[in-house]
Structures are given as C-alpha cells and as structure tokens.
Amino acid sequence: MTKYVFDFTEGDKDQKDLLGGKGANLAEMTKLGLPVPPGFTITTEACREYLAHGSAPGELRVQVTTALRQLEDTLGRRLGDRHDPLLVSVRSGAAFSMPGMMETVLNIGLNDASVKGLAEESGDERFAWDSYRRLLQMFGKTVLEIPGEVFSDMLDKAKSTKGVSSDVDLDVDDLQALVATFKDAVREHSGQEFPQHPREQLDMAINAVFDSWNTDRARLYRRRERIPQHLGTAVNVCTMVFGNLGQTSGTGVAFTRDPASGRPGAYGDYLSNAQGEDVVAGIRNTLSLDDLKALDPSSHKQLIKVMRRLETHYRDLCDIEFTIERGKLWMLQTRVGKRTAAAAFRIAAQLVDENLITMDEALSRVSGSQLALLMFPHFDRSAPRELLTTGMAASPGAAVGRAVFDSPTAKAWADRGEQVVLVRRETNPDDLEGMIAASGILTARGGKTSHAAVVARGMGKTCVCGAEELDVDASTRTARVGTVLIEEGDEISIDGSTGEIFLGPMPVVPSPVETYIEAGLASALKGADDETTALVKAVDRLLTHADIRRRLAIRANADTTEDAVRARSLGAQGIGLCRTEHMFLGDRRVLIERVILAGNTEERDAALAALLPLQRGDFAELLDAMDGLPVNIRLLDPPLHEFLPDRTELAVKVALAEARGETGEQLDVDRKLLAAVQRLHESNPMLGLRGVRLGLLTPGLFALQVRAIGEAMADQIAAGKDPKVEIMVPLVGSIMELLLVRDETEQILADVAAERGVTLTVPIGTMIELPRAALTAHRIAEAADFFSFGTNDLTQTTWGFSRDDVESTVFAAYLEKGVFTISPFETIDADGVGRLVEIAAKEGRTTKPGLKLGVCGEHGGDPESIHFFHRTGLDYVSCSPFRLPVARLEAGRAAVS
Ligand code: PEP
Ligand code: MG
Numbered sequence: 046m047t048k049y050v051f052d053f054t055e056g057d058k059d060q061k062d063l064l065g066g067k068g069a070n071l072a073e074m075t076k077l078g079l080p081v082p083p084g085f086t087i088t089t090e091a092c093r094e095y096l097a098h099g100s101a102p103g104e105l106r107v108q109v110t111t112a113l114r115q116l117e118d119t120l121g122r123r124l125g126d127r128h129d130p131l132l133v134s135v136r137s138g139a140a141f142s143m144p145g146m147m148e149t150v151l152n153i154g155l156n157d158a159s160v161k162g163l164a165e166e167s168g169d170e171r172f173a174w175d176s177y178r179r180l181l182q183m184f185g186k187t188v189l190e191i192p193g194e195v196f197s198d199m200l201d202k203a204k205s206t207k208g209v210s211s212d213v214d215l216d217v218d219d220l221q222a223l224v225a226t227f228k229d230a231v232r233e234h235s236g237q238e239f240p241q242h243p244r245e246q247l248d249m250a251i252n253a254v255f256d257s258w259n260t261d262r263a264r265l266y267r268r269r270e271r272i273p274q275h276l277g278t279a280v281n282v283c284t285m286v287f288g289n290l291g292q293t294s295g296t297g298v299a300f301t302r303d304p305a306s307g308r309p310g311a312y313g314d315y316l317s318n319a320q321g322e323d324v325v326a327g328i329r330n331t332l333s334l335d336d337l338k339a340l341d342p343s344s345h346k347q348l349i350k351v352m353r354r355l356e357t358h359y360r361d362l363c364d365i366e367f368t369i370e371r372g373k374l375w376m377l378q379t380r381v382g383k384r385t386a387a388a389a390f391r392i393a394a395q396l397v398d399e400n401l402i403t404m405d406e407a408l409s410r411v412s413g414s415q416l417a418l419l420m421f422p423h424f425d426r427s428a429p430r431e432l433l434t435t436g437m438a439a440s441p442g443a444a445v446g447r448a449v450f451d452s453p454t455a456k457a458w459a460d461r462g463e464q465v466v467l468v469r470r471e472t473n474p475d476d477l478e479g480m481i482a483a484s485g486i487l488t489a490r491g492g493k494t495s496h497a498a499v500v501a502r503g504m505g506k507t508c509v510c511g512a513e514e515l516d517v518d519a520s521t522r523t524a525r526v527g528t529v530l531i532e533e534g535d536e537i538s539i540d541g542s543t544g545e546i547f548l549g550p551m552p553v554v555p556s557p558v559e560t561y562i563e564a565g566l567a568s569a570l571k572g573a574d575d576e577t578t579a580l581v582k583a584v585d586r587l588l589t590h591a592d593i594r595r596r597l598a599i600r601a602n603a604d605t606t607e608d609a610v611r612a613r614s615l616g617a618q619g620i621g622l623c624r625t626e627h628m629f630l631g632d633r634r635v636l637i638e639r640v641i642l643a644g645n646t647e648e649r650d651a652a653l654a655a656l657l658p659l660q661r662g663d664f665a666e667l668l669d670a671m672d673g674l675p676v677n678i679r680l681l682d683p684p685l686h687e688f689l690p691d692r693t694e695l696a697v698k699v700a701l702a703e704a705r706g707e708t709g710e711q712l713d714v715d716r717k718l719l720a721a722v723q724r725l726h727e728s729n730p731m732l733g734l735r736g737v738r739l740g741l742l743t744p745g746l747f748a749l750q751v752r753a754i755g756e757a758m759a760d761q762i763a764a765g766k767d768p769k770v771e772i773m774v775p776l777v778g779s780i781m782e783l784l785l786v787r788d789e790t791e792q793i794l795a796d797v798a799a800e801r802g803v804t805l806t807v808p809i810g811t812m813i814e815l816p817r818a819a820l821t822a823h824r825i826a827e828a829a830d831f832f833s834f835g836t837n838d839l840t841q842t843t844w845g846f847s848r849d850d851v852e853s854t855v856f857a858a859y860l861e862k863g864v865f866t867i868s869p870f871e872t873i874d875a876d877g878v879g880r881l882v883e884i885a886a887k888e889g890r891t892t893k894p895g896l897k898l899g900v901c902g903e904h905g906g907d908p909e910s911i912h913f914f915h916r917t918g919l920d921y922v923s924c925s926p927f928r929l930p931v932a933r934l935e936a937g938r939a940a941v942s
Pocket of ligand 2 (some may be wrong): 775814835837838
C-alpha cells in the first residue's frame, strides 16, 4: 500500500519532493525538538493522484483516519468535540515555495456545538466566536469558492456599524451576529449549508488544497518561476495553536537576518491578538521584534534562541512563522528564506566570516541573475527631487513609471510599451499579473514580509511597501499624500533600496556594483556608506573566488574596438566571436554592392581591393584592443541580399521611374541592382546561400578577409605587438567545405607571411551550428583546429524554428502549453540541442584529443546554459560584454557545484 500520510515525527528536510517544503521543514523542526504543534503531512503523490483521477485515492481516507486518531490520542482531545475540541489547520505546501499562491484553512473542527466547548475550555467566549467566523470566512472562500469580498465586506460593515476600525474591537455579540450572516452567505452563494461535521470539513479542505494547485494564478506563478506544473502540493494538517487568544497571544513572521539589505540581526513583524494571514495581509500595522521584546520578553527570548538554532542547523538565512499562545511560543513554519540580490551576497560573505559555510558554498548561494540585478542603475542622489513620502524598502532597485491602480491596467499599459508602477493599498495573490507587468510596486500597507514584498523580492522587482501616508483609492484611481494628488498615468519614481517615493521621473545613475565591475574596488568604495561598502566588498570576494575556481575561460562576442575595450575591462579573456558582417554595413554597403554587381573578374577584383584597406584597419584596431589575447574572427556569414536594398521597395522605385518614362544612369543602376536582388532572393535565406556556402560560391570574398587579417597581424607584429588570431568558418556541414576554405586560407596566410617576412600562426576552425556538423564532428575535427558551437543556429536548425519568427508567433503558446518552460534560444535545450553539443564535443576530441571547444551563441551568457557547457567539458564560453560578470560568476559556481 502506498504511504500517503506522514506524521511530523517521521520525515525530514530532505523530503521536500514528497512532503513539500513546509511539511519537510515541520518534520525537521520536530526532529530538532523545537516547539511544533503535532500534525501530519499528506504527500504530493496523493495530490498528483487526486488531480489525475479527480478524486482522492481510496487509501488516503483510511490513512487520514489513522493519523487523526493518533493525533487525538496523543492530545487527549477529539476533532470538533463539543466539550474540548481539537481544531486543526489545513495548509498547502509544495516542494518549491509559492508564497501566497495556494490555500490555507484554519480552525477546522469548529461548528455550532464545538464553538461553545472552545469558549468554555479557553474561558474566552470572544476568542471562540472570532475563530468560528474566521473558519466560515476561510472555508467559504477557499473551499466553497465564494468571492472573498462577500465576507470582507460584511466584516467591514460590522465594524462600521459599531463605529470601530479594527476587528479586535468587535465583541462576542458582534461576532455571533457575524457568524450567522456568514452562514447565510455560505448558503446563498454556494447553495449548501456550511458543513457541521468536522471530518467532512477536513476532507473538503484537503481537496480544496489539492485543487488550489491548478488555479490560474498558481499556474502563472509556476510558469514564471519555471516550476514544473505536474508536481502537485502536499497538505499539512496541524493542531491549531491560537494567536487570537487576547493580548498575550499573537502571530508573526521573522527572518534570521534582514532579507532586504542583508544586515545581520533578526528581523520580523508581529501582530498581537491575531491569527494566520493577518500579519502578512496588511490589515493592521505590525509591531517589530523589538516591540515584541518590550511586550513579552520571555517569548521574545525563546524566539531568538530558536532562530539562532535554525540558522546554525540550516547554515543559512531562515524565515519563520510563529504563534504565541498565552505566552507560549509555537513554530508553524520555517524555510531557507528568499532574499534580495544584495542580501544574498552580503549574507553569503557573513556566513563565511562566521565559519558557518566555506567560500565554495558561499559562491553556490549567489547567482548570476542576482549579480545582474545589482548592476542595475540607481537614482541620481544629486538630482533635484520632490520627495512625496517614504515607505519600507522592500525590494531594491529604481523604478520610474506611470501610476496605475489595478492589475489589469498595469498589464494593458505595459503591453503597449508603457513603464508603470503598480500602486495598491495592499497586494494579494490576484495582483500577480500586474506585478509582473509593472516596473515597480508600491503599497500603502503591510511590512517587508507582506505579499507584495515577498513576491517582488522573488521576482527581483523594485518594491516599496507600507507607505502609510499614502492614501490609495483604487475605485477613483487616485492616491493622496496630504493634499498632493496622484492620478492614474502620473509619473512617479520609487526607490526600493531606501523606500523613498518621488513625484515625477528621477534620473538614474550606475549602481556601486556596476562601478566596481567597470572601474574597480577603489572607485566603488570612494565615499561609500557602510551598507554600500559591505555589499561591494561581498561582491568582490565572491566574484574573485569565482575567477579562481572556474575552469571555463570567458570570452566576449565583440565586433568593434569599443566593445573589445569594454569587454577587456569587464574581464574578457579574449574575443570568442567577431561577426565581420558588421564591417560591411553603413558607408561600406555600396562597396559590397559593387562586388555583387561586378560584370567581370576585373570589376569584382577592383571592388574587393577597395574593401581590403578598410577591413585591414578594422582588424588592426580590434587586435590592438585585445593585444595578447585570442581574437576569433568569423568569415562573412549572412546572405548577400542583406547588404542590398529591399526587393519590393526597389521594384516599386524602378516601376515608377519606368512609368514616368525616365531614363538615365540611375535607372540603369537600379535595374541592374533589382536584377541582382531578384537573383539573390531566397525563400528561406537562413538555410540558403550563406556562411561557408557563400564563401565558396563568391570568388575572392573570403580571400579578401583572410588577406586583411594576415596583413593586420603583420602590421601589429611590426609594431611590437602580440596579435593572436583564430579564423572561424561559419555554417559548415561537411568536412569538405572546411577543407576547401582551409586550403585557400593557409595559402593566403603563407603569401602574406612571405611578403612581410613574419611568421603567422593562425588556428583555423569551424562553427558547429548544423546538426550534420555535430553528427560528423569526428570527421570535421580532422580539418579543424577548434570548434565553436553556434547554438543560435544549432537551435534553429535542430528544432526547425526560424529564429527570427517563432519567438513572436509560436513561443507564447508553447510556454503556455508547457511544451517548454523557457525559450530554447535563451537557455540551451539540453536534451536535444545540448545532446548534439555533447556528441560533437566527445567525437571531435576522439579524433583530436585536446581539440579546443567554445560556444559563441547567446547561450554563452545564460547561467543555466553555462553550467551545461561546464559539464560538457568546453574550454570557454563567449557572450555579450554586458553579460561577462554574470558569466564569470556562473562559471565559478558551475565549478564548485
Ligand atoms: C550562432 O549561430 O550561434 C552564432 C553565434 O552565429 P549567428 O548568431 O551570428 O548566426
Ligand atoms: Mg550562426
């Protein structure tokens, strides 16, 4: 029989796949002897069965009964008993944390009879009725799918009728009345009575948690976070402990270090006389842990002790949920906490200094995408500004955009290309789409642990929350601070590192991490405050360690001197791809036109000769900028028609001129040009006359480029420099193509060497960007000194995806349907395209041990792909200059993982 139910005493933190993150960590805390209320976890496997068959497996019912009886026997109370009821919570918990995405029902077991028992047993009638109304509210919304506002509106009405602003000011009579109204609402909206039987409540709640796995917002969240859609969630059934038992009780969330800045020391929000989500929902403003210390020193002390224990045990920042019931601390959840990019670097460095982790582990705790976030610009602090108000710095970054007040507007405006800041009183999970669309998120209520803050941090989005002076009115699409009015569409700027909110657009400047990477440590630390210094030093330590540990060399894709200089300053160890086609555009396009239009050999040679000095100059500059480092120059790749005018425009031009009866030289040229354009026109130019095929069929073209390279090298050598060139042939599919180009290239280089009296050592290699090239790599390697994987074309030709078309036409639907979770042009498709890379790497090196292997497709700068290339044994990755720091860090991480 499959075991679907595990007691909290049975599992541990490594069983996340089966027990979900929450269940696994509850079990771990139980094992550590921390105060966890007893309970059990229903596995993700049960959920998958339920979702596949539309009903829970038969054994589950039996196993839940056994687990429940055991719980009842341990505690000496029965679920929903009319005298001393056991109450339980039912909470979702998937293997990957999905904050706020799925469901929780508290106080299961309360009914018209047991509410009285609870009142008697606790000696607090108000508490019992408050718990009952919460059950009705949560059960109604989550299990019976009644809109949440039905209940929250009634609650608001009860408060306003009584003239109070907070739910804690409602007394027993008010709550009893509210319970009656809620029950009516349940009947009216769901067509059924609220179930009085405790076990029925429990089973319905469990199924509702299973169902919550597949809500639209949960699916959207998973797509974004690249969490597989089939995993399912576990369900945790846990004995209730009560934070709503008066002023000596409460509930809170805390982090063992500040998850926003990375500052050491515990950080948290606490709300007394509250239950469940109250603390993160922003319904009342929260207290800090220091406030809790003043309020209840002994619980605070206990809490700090538990947090220290957890940090030592998990050796990382932990976040926790806790409840204090009449002075007794209970742990309801822990996990390794989400954090901002800055906090990730700072905390990793701190943990090394505290001897909790090694430098290698620290490196594995940060990521290239976090580093990329830290390189984003900040607001210029010296610019004139109009500070509107300040909230909490919840997720760093500088966002400028037009204020919008609801999620659909954020999405619609962003879709038409506007930058927007989503302004909400507080956010809830339904705002997810708008949060994704917005450049920044601003809320008036809720702390750093509120939904907005947690989700924004997860997405790396700028967020300011809890700006209390901000009075947001979504119905009129306005917000006010005192007399200042912000209307929909007004530009505002929010600083997620300081919490400041400015009217109007603020100018932005480079971040200190960017300054560090471009100009070095000293420049970045000049005049920096303590926080900035700590951050920059942490980044420096980890990036330096990555450089020490990585096996992959990092090169840049650069075609211009400017890019080459920048790449070198960002740590490039050479150029992995110089696309020479960029040297044939602009003013030079007419020269290419002359080559194409040449009527005979002399004309063509003259046209090519005119290009030679220009090409030589390009290469000399590039070699100068990269002196001493390898420069991989690729011979011309794109189809020639890319250098000619557009076919339709030209045809129209000629037709119009003819219709007007024009004559003359221009028309003759245009006619000739049109004939050439028509001759070169192809239905599938990406699969046509390009790459090596072009070189072999256009006499003199590659020869010109090779001669220019040889002469530029000779000039550099004469000037005492050390040029290191590699010549690369694009789009090779057969060894014969490479051999033909290789022979000609070697001959020309030998000629130049002889003419100039120098030795030219130039490796000649090929791109591997066609499946046939990969599959015949053992042969091609005979003629190649190196391979460079062109994974852009290799993805295009392996999938048969036109790289210029499918991203806009096909991919949105494919991502939606789960064909893949990320574009294969962004992250290497390891199973398909990656397999070709593996075959070519292995077989190429079988023919030629030590064959140099690199990658120069876009994937060379993508974190996940870099790990793949490391595993595949490549020698280097090459990427755009701006991605170099990320690539260095990720190559280091790949080496230590
Ligand atoms: C490639 O195909 O991966 C490549 C680097 O070449 P290009 O993008 O220029 O086709
Ligand atoms: Mg290519």
